[in-house]
Amino acid sequence: MKNVTLSFDDALLERGREYARRQNLSFNAFVRDLVDQRTRPQSEWLEDFFRLADELNASSEGQVWTRDELNRS
Numbered sequence: 001m002k003n004v005t006l007s008f009d010d011a012l013l014e015r016g017r018e019y020a021r022r023q024n025l026s027f028n029a030f031v032r033d034l035v036d037q038r039t040r041p042q043s044e045w046l047e048d049f050f051r052l053a054d055e056l057n058a059s060s061e062g063q064v065w066t067r068d069e070l071n072r073s
Contacts, residue, residue, distance in 0.1 A: 006031070 008016065020030035037045070
């Protein structure tokens with residue numbers, strides 16, 4: 001694995017480190033995951049999404065939403 005040097009302003013670096021801590025990741029792993037997610041072809045991303053959705057076995061239990069309800073802030 002190659003090493004790279006990145007520059008972040010102090011506030012951004014601290015927010016990134018804090019986020020990584022909350023996710024139980026090193027900052028390095030967090031940045032690696034972001035680059036991977038942003039550069040992966042869309043078809044792979046969609047396959048991963050649907051695979052995860054299938055694994056979760058979640059159910060709306062018959063609940064149906066309107067477009068307006070889904071787009072409410």
